[in-house]
Amino acid sequence: MSTPRIAELQSHAGQTVTVRGWVTHVRSSGKIAFAVIRDGTGVAQAVFVKSQLDPAVWEAFGRLTLETSVAVTGQVRAEPRAPGGFELGVTALEIVGPSPSDYPIQPKEHGIDFLLDHRHLWLRSPRQRAIAAVRHELEQAVQDFFYERGFLRVDTPILTAAIGERSGLFSTEYFEEGTAYLAQTGQLYGEAAAAAYGKIYTFGPTFRAEKSKTRRHLTEFWMIEPEVAWNDSNDNMRLQEDFVSFLVARVLERRRAELQELERDVARLETVKPPFPRINYTDAVAVLQKKGSAVKWGDDLGADDEALLVEDYDRPVFVMNYPKEAKAFYMKENPDDPRTVLCDDCLAPEGYGEIIGGSQREDDYDKLVQRIRDEGLPMDAYGWYLELRKYGTFTHAGFGLGLERTVAWICGLQHIREVIAFPRMMYRLKP
RNA sequence: UCCCCAGUAGCUCAGUUGGUCAGAGCAUCCGACUGUUAAUCGGAGGGUCGUAGGUUCAAGUCCUACCUGGGGAGCCA
Numbered sequence: 310m311s312t313p314r315i316a317e318l319q320s321h322a323g324q325t326v327t328v329r330g331w332v333t334h335v336r337s338s339g340k341i342a343f344a345v346i347r348d349g350t351g352v353a354q355a356v357f358v359k360s361q362l363d364p365a366v367w368e369a370f371g372r373l374t375l376e377t378s379v380a381v382t383g384q385v386r387a388e389p390r391a392p393g394g395f396e397l398g399v400t401a402l403e404i405v406g407p408s409p410s411d412y413p414i415q416p417k418e419h420g421i422d423f424l425l426d427h428r429h430l431w432l433r434s435p436r437q438r439a440i441a442a443v444r445h446e447l448e449q450a451v452q453d454f455f456y457e458r459g460f461l462r463v464d465t466p467i468l469t470a471a472i473g474e475r476s477g478l479f480s481t482e483y484f485e486e487g488t489a490y491l492a493q494t495g496q497l498y499g500e501a502a503a504a505a506y507g508k509i510y511t512f513g514p515t516f517r518a519e520k521s522k523t524r525r526h527l528t529e530f531w532m533i534e535p536e537v538a539w540n541d542s543n544d545n546m547r548l549q550e551d552f553v554s555f556l557v558a559r560v561l562e563r564r565r566a567e568l569q570e571l572e573r574d575v576a577r578l579e580t581v582k583p584p585f586p587r588i589n590y591t592d593a594v595a596v597l598q599k600k601g602s603a604v605k606w607g608d609d610l611g612a613d614d615e616a617l618l619v620e621d622y623d624r625p626v627f628v629m630n631y632p633k634e635a636k637a638f639y640m641k642e643n644p645d646d647p648r649t650v651l652c653d654d655c656l657a658p659e660g661y662g663e664i665i666g667g668s669q670r671e672d673d674y675d676k677l678v679q680r681i682r683d684e685g686l687p688m689d690a691y692g693w694y695l696e697l698r699k700y701g702t703f704t705h706a707g708f709g710l711g712l713e714r715t716v717a718w719i720c721g722l723q724h725i726r727e728v729i730a731f732p733r734m735m736y737r738l739k740p
Numbered sequence: 741u742c743c744c745c746a747g748u749a750g751c752u753c754a755g756u757u758g759g760u761c762a763g764a765g766c767a768u769c770c771g772a773c774u775g776u777u778a779a780u781c782g783g784a785g786g787g788u789c790g791u792a793g794g795u796u797c798a799a800g801u802c803c804u805a806c807c808u809g810g811g812g813a814g815c816c817a
Contacts, residue, residue, distance in 0.1 A: 334776090334777080334778075334779095336775095336776045336777075336779055336780095337773085337776085337779090338773055338774055338775070338776060338779080338780090339772070339773040339774065340773080340774045341773095341774040341775060341776080342774090342776085343775075343776050343777080343779090345777085354776085354777085356775080356776090358774075359774080360774080375767095388775095390775065390776080390777075391775095391777085392777070410767085410768055410769085411750065411767090411768080412767095413750070413751075414751090415750095415751065415752095415766070415767060415778085416766095416778045417751075417752070417765095417766060417767085417778065418751085418752060419751065419752075420751085420752075420809090420810085421809090421810070422747095422808085422809050422810070423751070423752095425809095477815090493816095494817095515817080517815085517816070517817085519814090519815055519816070520741070520815095521813095521814085521815065521816075522810085522811080522812075522813095523811085523812065523813080523814095524811085524812090525816085525817080526815090526816075526817085527817095530817065531817095532817060609814095609815085609816095611813080611814080612812090612813080612814090613813095654817095662817090663816075663817060664817070665817075666816075666817065709817060710817075711816090711817030712817085713817080714817055715817090725817095736808085736809070736810095
């Protein structure tokens with residue numbers, strides 16, 4: 310007996326097959342009954358006709374509840390009334406694993422607290438499957454994009470000594486070495502690898518112990534961080550717009566059905582093509598002030614400012630060359646305006662905010678030492694990082710793209726917590 | 741860390757100026773139904789109103805504290 314997955318049923322029309330999966334709906338009209346089965350590739354309707362069935366099979370139908378796992382055998386036939394266009398005329402039913410009648414997630418609205426408490430079961434819903442498929446498609450597209458362009462993927466450590474940026478770190482004891490910290494970026498290691506291999510990227514989880522409670526924050530999230538030798542800030546932004554456009558195009562090409570399941574307005578994605586508008590920080594401040602913002606030169610841009618700036622565009626926007634004080638120590642001083650650094654934030658449209666932070670890196674040994682001093686960072690922790698400038702320094706630039714923010718934007722979701730299977734947030738460690 | 745909001749049945753919620761306010765829908769269970777699409781129809785069971793105090797003749801409702809979440813800010817991706 311062949312056991313196709315539900316998405317393959319159409320190529321088995323007329324054959325008798327066994328479908329294995331979980332019951333999502335049960336409906337009965339006395340002598341004819343329907344069970345909808347889900348297997349992760351789609352849903353299929355199984356039809357039970359009492360007069361044509363072994364009484365034991367009809368009796369077994371009566372024991373089907375939400376999420377009972379089953380193996381249903383029957384003939385595949387085209388049926389316009391059935392979800393998916395094909396249904397199974399049942400001849401045999403095996404109940405593999407019964408499911409008590411208190412299965413918590415119903416086909417109706419639930420509150421977010423309840424859903425997150427039941428995340429392990431919530432994953433079974435069609436909407437969550439669609440999101441997971443888009444995320445998966447993007448992860449594959451990331452790999453393809455860099456592979457095609459000759460980048461090496463470098464996996465950087467998650468357990469690190471104190472190094473990175475300024476915001477909160479998770480810590481843990483580490484043998485005789487004292488405290489280890491969960492990485493909040495792989496960038497500094499990526500810079501070392503760029504000097505070794507030229508074009509590299511990292512792809513892995515990162516951790517921030519910030520007590521952020523917003524729709525854009527998780528304490529554990531996945532980041533893609535390319536680092537390219539001989540790229541300047543301008544090259545860096547070109548790589549970013551090519552990259553983001555590639556990702557969007559891939560999902561539009563291969564995951565239409567999932568975007569439809571999510572009711573995403575794809576017209577808002579089809580305009581995402583290079584080049585992306587570039588706005589100097591200084592100009593951005595002037596524009597924002599004209600629009601009524603209270604922002605002053607030297608301030609970082611707040612969430613409202615970002616939204617205000619992006620509202621006139623149909624694609625992501627770069628805001629570049631922020632004041633030095635607002636940005637990290639490793640960013641290269643802007644020779645045309647030393648108050649600023651050669652950096653960019655890539656802001657997604659529709660209010661999704663920053664999906665990328667990038668910069669050209671400071672390649673001057675003395676200036677980098679000075680920045681580490683000015684920021685009050687522990688110089689000895691950065692010894693190896695400084696040696697990258699001591700032994701054959703080089704122009705280089707890179708960026709970090711937040712995977713969850715990107716998936717949330719492309720899927721059109723209100724919150725990034727749905728975008729990862731088991732989100733880690735300030736008040737959630739389970740399941 | 742700060743600001744705002746919420747907590748009533750398994751779930752989603754209603755509950756008016758404090759006075760039949762212990763309610764609905766869905767789910768569950770029982771029954772009916774030969775093409776259902778979150779099926780429909782009839783019936784039944786189901787509650788320490790987040791916790792602890794307080795005000796009052798009377799508190800789901802007002803006050804205080806705490807707990808648990810949610811939304812936002814800051815910070816960032």
